[in-house]
C-alpha cells in the first residue's frame with residue numbers, strides 16, 4: 001500500500017487528534033526504527049520517553065513472550081506474582097511503601113489525586129481538598145488530570161473543569177506559598193517540566209516546597225511520568241534534588257513500551273485507601289509487570305542510569321556549541337541526564353520535519369523547544385551524528 005493511501009484510510013476512520021508525520025513505521029531495534037520504504041531513523045524521542053531500553057529489547061520481548069504463554073490476565077481479585085515482584089522493586093527504588101497499578105500516566109495521576117483527597121478528608125479533616133499545581137505543567141488528558149494541567153490550550157472547551165485546582169508559577173516558591181490555604185491538601189508538580197519545555201527548577205526551590213509541605217501537612221505529589229526510570233541520571237529525578245515526595249507517579253518508561261502506570265505512596269498517605277477505594281480491571285496485569293521487571297533489571301544490570309548521566313552531560317555540551325554558533329536562533333541548551341531541551345528563538349516545527357528527512361526523530365514542545373528523550377542506551381557516536389545533522393539543518397534553514 002502506498003503512503004498516500006495509508007494516510008487517506010487513517011483519515012477516514014481515526015479521530016484527527018494527532019498531527020502525524022507522513023511516514024509509516026514498521027520496525028524497531030535498539031536506537032533505530034525503520035519505515036515501510038526501508039528508511040532508517042535514529043530515534044531521539046524514544047516514543048516520548050517510553051522506550052528507555054530502545055526498541056524491542058531482547059530482555060523485554062522474551063519476558064513478554066514467556067509470560068503470554070503462561071498467563072495473560074486474571075482479575076485483581078486474585079494474587080499474581082509479577083505484580084508483587086515489581087511493586088517490591090519499585091518500593092525499594094523509591095523509598096516509598098505502597099504501589100497502585102494503573103495503565104497510563106493520566107491514570108496514575110488520577111489515582112494520586114484521589115488518594116490525596118481521600119487521605120486529607122479522612123485523616124486531616126473535612127474541607128481540605130484543594131490541590132496546587134503549576135502553570136505550564138502536564139498531567140494527562142482525563143478530566144481530573146487536565147484540570148490539574150496548568151495549560152489553557154489543553155483545558156479549553158472541556159469546562160466545567162474539576163473543582164479544587166489552583167495554579168502557581170513553576171519554580172517560584174512565593175507564588176506557591178501564596179496559594180496555600182486551610183483548604184490545601186496537596187501540591188502536585190513535575191520535578192522537571194517535560195511538555196512545558198524541559199524546565200529544570202533549582203535544588204533550593206524543590207527543597208523549600210518539601211519543607212512547606214511538611215510544615216503545613218500537605219501531601220507532596222511528584223509526577224515523574226517523564227523524568228523517572230533513570231532518565232535524569234538518578235532512578236527518580238527527585239533524588240538529584242535531595243528530596244522525597246509522599247506520592248510519586250510513574251508511567252511512560254516503566255513498561256518497556258507496554259501500557260503501565262504506577263502510583264507509589266508512603267505508608268502515612270497510603271492509609272487513605274482501603275479495600276474498594278480505587279481499582280482497575282487491567283492494572284498490573286502479569287504481562288506488563290514482567291515487562292516492567294525486565295526494564296528495571298536491565299537498567300540496573302547494564303548501568304544505564306550512569307550512561308544517562310554521562311552521555312546526557314556530553315549531549316548538552318555538544319548542543320551548547322550550537323547555542324554559540326547559532327546564537328540568533330538557538331537560545332539555550334538545558335536538561336538533566338537524557339531529558340534535554342534546546343530552546344530556540346523561533347518555532348521549532350520545521351526543524352523537526354527536516355531532521356526526520358535526515359533520519360532523526362526528535363520533537364518540539366512549547367512551540368520553541370526542541371526536545372530529546374532518547375533511549376538510555378544512546379551512545380556518544382549517535383549523539384555526534386544527531387548534532388552534526390542538526391548543525392546542517394540550522395545552517396541551511398532560512399528563518
Ligand SMILES: *Cc1c(COP(=O)(O)O)cnc(C)c1O
Nearest residue numbers: 104105106138139140194225226
Ligand atoms: C505523558 C505524561 C503524562 C500523561 O501520561 P499518559 O500515559 O499519556 O496518560 C502525565 N504527566 C507527565 C509529566 C507526562 O509526561
